[in-house]
Amino acid sequence: MIRALGVLITLSLAAPAAASELAEMPPAQRAAFEAELRAAILANGDVIAEALAGPQPARSEMQQYIADDLSLLDRLAPTLLEGNDIALFIAEGCAGCADAAQELDDLAKTYEIDFILHDLASPEAKAWAEDLGLREAPFYVLPNMILRGHMPQVVLQKYLSNP
Incomplete structure (x- = not known):
């Protein structure tokens, strides 16, 4: 889980600062970035779901x-x-x-x-x-x-x- 969080943080830091910069990336580089980001999200969906859900009382x-x-x-x-x-x-x-x-x-x-x-x-x-x-x-x-x-x-x- 820590590794997954690290991957997501690294990807977010590697992301261009503005959406216009993403649009200005060469198509091959943008496709590679999007593929890596998608793979990280799919591989670590539980981390994202937990982050979006916020703190929850313990089920027990x-x-x-x-x-x-x-x-x-x-x-x-x-x-x-x-x-x-x-x-x-x-x-x-x-x-x-x-x-x-x-x-x-x-x-x-x-x-x-x-x-x-x-x-x-x-x-x-x-x-x-x-x-x-x-x-x-x-x-x-x-x-x-x-x-x-x-x-x-x-x-x-x-x-x-x-x-």
């Missing part, structure tokens, strides 16, 4: 976050779902909560599912929201995922038709 770290979230849902979902397919958390003064509840009610009839409403004014619902790391309503809890914010019907339909 992300997998651990996912596993922790799923473990939390496994623990909390049976209690907060109370046998229902979806729990919708709402709050007083929440602009989207009434719409979310109405849309979920409509979808529940279409997909023959059951849902439960939890008002964050309830100490129990507030404690669940805190455990889930959520502060703003509305949000939905399904057995295997959490959806933050008011979801358009089309999004909920996707999750309900492909559980």
